[in-house]
Amino acid sequence: MPTTIVADLRSDTVTKATPEMRHAMAEAEVGDDIREGDPTAQRLEATAAEITGQEAAVFCSSGTMGNLLAFMCHLRPGEEVIAERDSHFLRYESGGVAAIAGGIPRTIAGVAGRMELGRVAAEAEAGTSHKPRTTLIVAENTHNMAGGTCLDPGYMRQLWEIARSHGIAVHLDGARVWNAAVALGVPVSSLTSGCQSVMVDMSKGLCAPYGSLLCGSADFIGRARGMRQRVGGGVRQIGHMAAAGLVALEAMVERLAEDHANARRLAEGIHQVSPELVDLDLVQTNIVIVETGPIGLSGAEFATALADQGVLCHATGARRIRLVTHRDVSADQAERALEVIAGLVQSLRDG
Numbered sequence: 327m328p329t330t331i332v333a334d335l336r337s338d339t340v341t342k343a344t345p346e347m348r349h350a351m352a353e354a355e356v357g358d359d360i361r362e363g364d365p366t367a368q369r370l371e372a373t374a375a376e377i378t379g380q381e382a383a384v385f386c387s388s389g390t391m392g393n394l395l396a397f398m399c400h401l402r403p404g405e406e407v408i409a410e411r412d413s414h415f416l417r418y419e420s421g422g423v424a425a426i427a428g429g430i431p432r433t434i435a436g437v438a439g440r441m442e443l444g445r446v447a448a449e450a451e452a453g454t455s456h457k458p459r460t461t462l463i464v465a466e467n468t469h470n471m472a473g474g475t476c477l478d479p480g481y482m483r484q485l486w487e488i489a490r491s492h493g494i495a496v497h498l499d500g501a502r503v504w505n506a507a508v509a510l511g512v513p514v515s516s517l518t519s520g521c522q523s524v525m526v527d528m529s530k531g532l533c534a535p536y537g538s539l540l541c542g543s544a545d546f547i548g549r550a551r552g553m554r555q556r557v558g559g560g561v562r563q564i565g566h567m568a569a570a571g572l573v574a575l576e577a578m579v580e581r582l583a584e585d586h587a588n589a590r591r592l593a594e595g596i597h598q599v600s601p602e603l604v605d606l607d608l609v610q611t612n613i614v615i616v617e618t619g620p621i622g623l624s625g626a627e628f629a630t631a632l633a634d635q636g637v638l639c640h641a642t643g644a645r646r647i648r649l650v651t652h653r654d655v656s657a658d659q660a661e662r663a664l665e666v667i668a669g670l671v672q673s674l675r676d677g
């Protein structure tokens with residue numbers, strides 16, 4: 327391993343709380359959130375509900391918990407969930423949808439994270455005495471494994487209409503919906519208001535150390551609060567953490583455009599030395615997927631070779647790596663990381 331890190335592009339989750347967040351956490355007005363309620367958590371919940379165009383919200387310890395509570399509220403054991411095949415909740419959340427909520431995933435392979443809407447309608451099952459009923463559709467925006475790709479308001483409106491006509495609820499995994507809204511130049515609510523539930527994360531590009539908000543109707547969120555207690559997610563003076571979330575919503579959303587510009591720069595620079603490694607159409611926000619097959623390395627080998635030169639990233643497939651930009655990677659660091667990556671690609675191609 328190198329002694330100096332050029333850039334840590336493993337994930338936007340590596341971001342640390344800003345000085346403003348640390349100050350807000352120290353000064354937060356707090357209460358017992360399980361008894362009379364915590365005033366700062368309540369402010370964060372009200373703010374998130376307003377931004378997403380929903381009635382209410384509940385502060386959860388993680389995005390994973392927010393998704394899980396949604397599944398526990400929407401699903402009865404044995405009911406089906408339509409979702410994109412590489413959804414985060416199917417790949418990285420320890421199977422909670424099935425193990426705890428009893429859901430049966432019915433997956434559709436998407437293009438750029440987008441399930442074809444005709445397929446969604448065709449897969450919806452009304453349910454009979456022997457066929458499980460489809461209760462929920464899950465969409466992910468931005469789509470992590472597809473490379474941070476966006477679902478736009480027009481797509482969401484069509485999805486809501488299909489779901490409504492089949493009597494199915496829509497849950498949005500909006501861990502990075504902030505990135506989608508900034509990249510598309512639309513209000514968050516245009517991507518979320520027609521969903522029956524929405525999870526938004528504070529701890530990715532927004533840099534807060536903790537938490538997500540599950541948003542929905544007042545009745546739904548009341549039930550989710552009960553489920554949060556059931557899984558041990560009720561936390562007493564949680565306002566200290568909520569205070570960081572409030573700073574995140576106020577100060578950290580618009581700056582995501584910088585992360586997007588840095589990701590674009592990385593992608594275009596790599597594309598310039600070797601066009602087959604990066605699909606520029608998929609680089610819409612802060613994630614760049616690099617295919618390593620064309621240069622004869624596995625994703626893991628390429629990631630190791632980059633780490634030796636101080637550029638940290640994850641292999642997210644047998645022949646691919648993922649680069650994620652965030653607040654703790656400056657434009658200058660992105661430029662130097664690009665030099666390292668381009669240099670390695672060139673040496674492998676010529677050597």
Ligand SMILES: *Cc1c(COP(=O)(O)O)cnc(C)c1O
Binds near residue numbers: 387389414415501537
């Ligand atoms: C990170 C992520 C989650 C889970 O969030 P945590 O806060 O890490 O639990 C859910 N969905 C997507 C798309 C994610 O990228």
